[in-house]
Amino acid sequence: MNKDVTFALSSAGVGESVARGQLDRGGVAMNNKPATFTLDGKTIPFSAGQTLIQAAMAAGVYIPHLCYNPEFKPHGSCKLCTVKADGRHTSSCTHQAQDGMVVESDTKEINDERRALLQMLFVEGNHFCPSCEKSGNCQLQATAYEIGMMSPHFDHFFPDRPLDASHPDYLLDFNRCILCSLCVRASRDVDGKNVFALSGRGIKSHLIVNAKSGRLADTGFSGEDKAAHVCPVGVILKKRVGFAVPIGSRSFDEQPISATPHPGPAAATLPPHPQGACPVGPRSNAATLPPHPTVKDV
Amino acid sequence: MNAETKKLRVATTSLAGCFGCHISFLDIDERLLDLVQLVEFDRSPLTDIKTCGPCDIGIIEGGLCNAENVHVLREFRANCKILIALGACAVNGGLPAQRNHLSLSAILEEVYHAQHGLVDGFIPNDPELPLPLDKVHPIHEVVKVDYFIPGCPPSADAIWKVLTDLLAGKEPELGHGLIHYD
Ligand code: SF4
Ligand code: SF4
Ligand code: FES
Numbered sequence: 481m482n483k484d485v486t487f488a489l490s491s492a493g494v495g496e497s498v499a500r501g502q503l504d505r506g507g508v509a510m511n512n513k514p515a516t517f518t519l520d521g522k523t524i525p526f527s528a529g530q531t532l533i534q535a536a537m538a539a540g541v542y543i544p545h546l547c548y549n550p551e552f553k554p555h556g557s558c559k560l561c562t563v564k565a566d567g568r569h570t571s572s573c574t575h576q577a578q579d580g581m582v583v584e585s586d587t588k589e590i591n592d593e594r595r596a597l598l599q600m601l602f603v604e605g606n607h608f609c610p611s612c613e614k615s616g617n618c619q620l621q622a623t624a625y626e627i628g629m630m631s632p633h634f635d636h637f638f639p640d641r642p643l644d645a646s647h648p649d650y651l652l653d654f655n656r657c658i659l660c661s662l663c664v665r666a667s668r669d670v671d672g673k674n675v676f677a678l679s680g681r682g683i684k685s686h687l688i689v690n691a692k693s694g695r696l697a698d699t700g701f702s703g704e705d706k707a708a709h710v711c712p713v714g715v716i717l718k719k720r721v722g723f724a725v726p727i728g729s730r731s732f733d734e735q736p737i738s739a740t741p742h743p744g745p746a747a748a749t750l751p752p753h754p755q756g757a758c759p760v761g762p763r764s765n766a767a768t769l770p771p772h773p774t775v776k777d778v
Numbered sequence: 779m780n781a782e783t784k785k786l787r788v789a790t791t792s793l794a795g796c797f798g799c800h801i802s803f804l805d806i807d808e809r810l811l812d813l814v815q816l817v818e819f820d821r822s823p824l825t826d827i828k829t830c831g832p833c834d835i836g837i838i839e840g841g842l843c844n845a846e847n848v849h850v851l852r853e854f855r856a857n858c859k860i861l862i863a864l865g866a867c868a869v870n871g872g873l874p875a876q877r878n879h880l881s882l883s884a885i886l887e888e889v890y891h892a893q894h895g896l897v898d899g900f901i902p903n904d905p906e907l908p909l910p911l912d913k914v915h916p917i918h919e920v921v922k923v924d925y926f927i928p929g930c931p932p933s934a935d936a937i938w939k940v941l942t943d944l945l946a947g948k949e950p951e952l953g954h955g956l957i958h959y960d
Binding site: 733 | 873916
């Protein structure tokens with residue numbers, strides 16, 4: 481199913497409206513009052529075709545989200561934006577607002593589910609925030625703060641995901657990819673370059689770079705691209721600017737993500753780091769040592 | 779019972795950590811004086827008591843990088859009514875866990891044998907030394923942990939907030955500015 485099809489139907493909800501009442505629920509009530517739904521009891525107006533999250537954002541109400549970016553068509557994959565609309569779980573980034581809808585978002589039940597999703601994202605990758613250039617500007621981290629994620633809860637996967645530092649100006653740290661597809665959408669739909677793609681299924685899903693070598697340096701990627709500026713986490717990183725703004729003085733250190741509707745990337749310049757070679761000597765007594773226990777052996 | 783005997787007993791330890799969390803704990807500064815009115819310390823680097831007796835609160839800095847860490851953690855869990863993971867390493871493995879995608883023998887060779895300035899270096903193998911684990915783990919992967927204070931290190935204010943919430947019999951909560959992973 482192409483999600484874009486559902487999204488493009490600006491009159492969606494009309495069919496349902498017959499069953500649900502005397503309203504064209506797609507935007508304007510028959511009595512010509514502006515169409516509204518309630519979000520956690522607050523009345524939210526919307527115009528025809530708007531999704532729940534679009535209307536909520538326009539009204540200044542925060543719904544947690546990661547794969548949604550107002551500049552792009554929704555992807556509906558992270559499920560952080562899940563709300564209960566008339567009692568049913570749905571992604572607010574793909575669900576169109578309908579008149580009279582009763583929507584719950586900031587409830588213990590839904591936030592507990594969001595926390596579990598966040599915890600899974602954290603343990604599936606390698607998120608070592610203290611050394612991450614994105615820390616403090618990262619939407620995953622800031623959303624986890626917002627939802628009160630005190631621990632990753634699950635066992636860590638500790639996957640092995642080598643970096644791609646081949647490009648002169650940009651670094652890819654796949655350890656932090658949450659598969660939101662924003663770089664894919666930006667490169668394909670805005671830059672017209674198709675530099676990125678998601679490959680594999682289920683837990684094997686991963687981000688790939690569209691070059692025979694698989695390396696970013698061998699694509700047409702450049703710092704001017706939209707794709708260079710949309711990653712919500714610390715994967716697509718501009719080189720040589722990482723800690724120009726110190727940790728502690730970044731966007732979400734200043735205010736929580738719920739008060740920061742459209743966070744922008746911190747930009748600054750620093751001189752290049754010297755590159756040193758790592759010496760490797762002859763082999764040692766390693767072969768004679770006892771095997772290292774796993775935590776289960778202790 | 780007088781107020782003196784009702785003091786809560788607290789034990790602390792640093793496993794695969796850098797002691798930064800303990801230093802941050804001491805950063806509560808003069809509030810330490812308020813704290814010692816309410817608690818007394820059992821096993822801790824602050825007291826130098828070597829084994830953990832029955833306690834109300836156990837505070838663990840650092841994750842698990844060797845067999846001894848696991849034994850100490852189990853000793854704390856067995857003796858402490860409430861166990862708190864203090865800091866990034868205890869919460870998710872932190873810096874030491876950055877070795878997890880490398881083979882341990884390759885790391886030991888690099889550190890003790892192959893690096894600059896090491897002539898005829900060899901990997902220490904004394905029976906006194908605890909065996910390193912093949913991977914570093916956060917503590918909740920081995921025992922049940924009741925509360926977590928993330929941060930590298932958590933700020934003194936975050937530590938103070940959790941402790942005072944607990945001492946007041948409240949569920950600890952860290953709001954914006956106190957909850958940090960970095
Ligand atoms: S991408 Fe975000 S959550 Fe992951 S390590 Fe970086 S700051 Fe932390
Ligand atoms: S690299 Fe960033 S933008 Fe691209 S899919 Fe991964 S998390 Fe999303
Ligand atoms: S923001 Fe809606 S599913 Fe990701």
